[in-house]
Amino acid sequence: MTADLVARLLAESVHLPPEGDPAQAALRWAILIEDSLGVVLSDEQIGSVSLADPEHLRALVTAAPRSR
Amino acid sequence: MCGICGIVSFDRSVDADLVADMVTSLEHRGPDDSAVVVDHGAVLGHSRLALIDVAGGAQPLGSADGTLWVTFNGEVFNYVELREELRSLGHHFTTVSDTEVVVHAYEQWGASCVERFNGQWALAVWDRRRRRLVLARDRMGVRPLYYRVLGRELAFASEVKTLFTDRSVTRELDPAGLKQVWTYWSCVAPSTVFTDIRQLAPGHVATFDDTGLRVDPYWSQDFPERGREASQDLEENAAALREAVTRATRLRFERSDFPVGAYLSGGLDSAVTAATIRHATSADLTTFSVRFTDDEFDEGPYQRLMVERLGTTHHTVDVSHRDIAEVFPEVVRQAESPLLRSAPAPLFLLSRLVRENGYKVVVTGEGADEVLGGYDIYREARVRQFWARDPGSTMRDGAVGLLYPWLARNPGKAPAFARSFFGAGADPTDRAMSHHPRWSSTSALTAMLSPALQSSMAATAVADPAERMPAAAEDWDPLSRAQWLEIATLLPGYILASQGDRMLMANSVEGRFPFLDREVVELASQLPARHKLFGLEEKFVLKRAFADLVPPEILARPKQPYRAPDAPSFFADGVPDWVAEVTSPRALAAAGVFDPRQVAGLVEKARRRSRSFGNTDNMRMVSVLSTQLLHEQLVVGSGLDRPGRLAPRRVVDIRDTEEDA
Structure with a gap:
């Protein structure tokens, strides 16, 4: 995972269609983040994940364990 | 063709x-x-x-x-x-x-x-x-x-x-x-x-x-090592894809001495190919669509949206249950294989419409789902990987609701059960992980086979297609491995054959598929997996590439696989005589494929409530009917519809000419 990839992911995510249900949106984003950045999020992190806050996402990804 | x-x-x-x-x-x-x-x-x-x-x-x-x-x-x-x-x-x-x-x-x-x-x-x-x-x-x-x-x-x-x-x-x-x-x-x-x-x-x-x-x-199909794709830039990749798809579409539209039409399904892929023709050429365009009288399957409003936007001359064929039942024997004769779905039948009727309107060639959107990550099986695998990363997480159960929102019986309503069903066997190191649920649910159909055939099958080793995957696949993204399997199995065996070549050629119509162009396929395989399937958003880069040509209603539309009514086609609005004939004890005994008692039970059930059939019963019913028809037409009969037709118009005898001239 690199800062560059996080930045790309955030830039690309603006093209996602809006998700009305916050719980579903969090799950969508968690799947995207885990798959693209190779990390594993805790349930607590999944609940708080947001693609609207770059700093929060960078911190979250840095703290999360790697999936492989 | x-x-x-x-x-x-x-x-x-x-x-x-x-x-x-x-x-x-x-x-x-x-x-x-x-x-x-x-x-x-x-x-x-x-x-x-x-x-x-x-x-x-x-x-x-x-x-x-x-x-x-x-x-x-x-x-x-x-x-x-x-x-x-x-x-x-x-x-x-x-x-x-x-x-x-x-x-x-x-x-x-x-x-x-x-x-x-x-x-x-x-x-x-x-x-x-x-x-x-x-x-x-x-x-x-x-x-x-x-x-x-x-x-x-x-x-x-x-x-x-x-x-x-x-x-x-x-x-x-x-x-x-x-x-x-x-x-x-x-x-x-x-x-x-x-x-x-x-x-x-x-x-x-x-x-x-x-x-x-x-x-x-x-x-052979090849993919880059995960993380080592040539370009990580979405806009750059979208531009390259647009250029390649446009070139491929023009090649297929313009290189013909006869007018070329286009299919419009109501989905993204055919919308892209038809819109590209309109945008990149100055030619008039004629489009063709299937409508279903059964509202559950009809995509007419989306087709109309594209027709109005592109200003095409449009033709539709309205397909009812009875229409499917009527042509199904001919569909099987042309497909030359058992079918698990009735979906080829409307495509047979569609190519007939094309021919009746004087066209011999159509451009269609086939192949986009395979090469650009459009199928539910890819999304399903991604959710299963999500679950496998933390088996103890209860929050992850809810992800199943993201999979099939278009299904009336949304498995998201029972997340824990659905996770246990879809999540079983989600071993990320298994090369065929993506496909095991489909293969497992399909092979359950063999329970209705005759004991003799079951014994023969048990004694028959069938190679796992995943074993043919290159050694380098270990370093591919899981999506690439799933794509490889889909391109090696379902695409040539079913999509391009039973639903493609056979249903088109039965009416002397050639299909042309820009998304299966060599350059498009090779470009698509080199893209980062996330540009194809962005989280759970399918064909992400394709949508980005053609955002200005396709209406937002179609871009934002959840993926709806092409489907047709299965068992209801043969039972809901009257039962054709041929159904009784091919499921008769005599015909079942002659073929020796199915257990007659189970078939009788299934037919009886279908007569009573085919409309409420689930996935497995629908596949069972179509499997029985198609296999019995196949036996009747290509094993008992020769598969020829009109024996004694005209001989070839020309015979060229070269036996007297030198072979080493």
Whole structure:
């Protein structure tokens, strides 16, 4: 995972269609983040994940364990 | 598009009348012309659907010195560029047909010439000088090519029924082939559902000479190591994809001597190809769509949206349950395989509509789901990986609700159950992890087979397609491995065959598929997986690439796989006589495929409540009906609809000409 990839992911995510249900949106984003950045999020992190806050996402990804 | 056939024997002279009969069996694939070329030990046949160079493109076509003869089905779309290259190498052309380019390309580069072709083809070259037959098939398996080897004799044809023209060929269902159908949805080449018949695998060349048959790959699907893709830039990749798809679409729309139409399904892929035609060419466009009288399956409003935006001349065929039931026997005769879904039937009716409106060629969106990550099986695998990363997480249960929002019975309503069902066996190190749920649920259908067939199948080893995946696949993204499997199994075996070539050619219509263009496929395979499937957003880069040409309603629309009503087609609005006939105890005993007691129970259940059938019962019902029809038509019968038709229009006897001229 690199800062560059996080930045790309955030830039690309603006093209996602809006998700009305916050719980579903969090799950969508968690799947995207885990798959693209190779990390594993805790349930607590999944609940708080947001693609609207770059700093929060960078911190979250840095703290999360790697999936492989 | 056309039909090809032939026989080569190193033991005896070939019966030219038999090959003439084979040609007549292919008349639906090529009603415009037909011919056989007769040589010592070899006879080639061809039935032609003339699309390029009507006057000069007659086949089989020989080289100027008469040492090579080609019978060719399909299109090499880059034939103009290849002709220029060959001219610069000293070749002289007497026609403007693509077939003559194939002849010269073989002269110049031998069998490896196919590596330079961008198109959809199955071909045979009789090389008189070397006394060998070369067979080849396009990379993705758009065009079919079957063969039978008996000792030092090989017969080949575009369709199985053509090989059955020879009454000495065993007409028998093969337990190994059936086992593949009831696992992978279709046979995986070289298998077929018939004992003595094989098919050339996509991307392969076969050489048959007096030493026997040798089959070699000339192309295989490849993906980059995860994280090492050439470009990580979405906008750059979207622009490259748009350029490639536009070029591929123009090649397929413009390289024809006849007007080319386009399918509009209501989904993204055909919207992209039709919009590209309108945007990149100045030609008028005629479009064709299937409408369903059953609202659950109809996509009419989305089709109308595209028609209005593009201003096309539009034709639709309204398909009812009864319509599907009525044509289903013919659909199975053309498909030459058991079917698990009725979905090919509306496509048969659609190609008939195309032909009735005077068109012989259509551009369609097939292949986009495979190469650009559009299928639910890819999304399902991603959710299963999500679960597997933290099996103890309860929050992750809810992800199942993201999978199938369009289903009335949304499994998201029972997340823990759905996770246990979909999540079973989600081992990320398993190369076929993505496909095990489908294969497992499909193979459950074998429980209704007769004990004898079940025993035969149990004794039959069927190779797992995942075992053929390259060693490098270990470093691919999981999505790439899933794509590889889909492109190796369902695409050529079902999508391009039972739903594609067969349903189009049954009405003498050629389908052209820009998303299966060599350049598009190779570009798509090099993209980062997230640009294809962005989280769970399918075909992300395609949507980005064509955002200005496709209405937002279609871009934002959740993926809806093309489906048609299954069991209700045969039971909800009256039961056709043929259903009772093929499920009768006599017919079931004759075929020996199914357990009659279970079939009787299933039919009774369908008569009472086919509309409430779930996925498995629908597949069971369609499997029974299609397999019984297949047995009746291609095992008991020969599969020929009109015996005694006209002989080929031309017979070219080259036996008195020099082979080493």
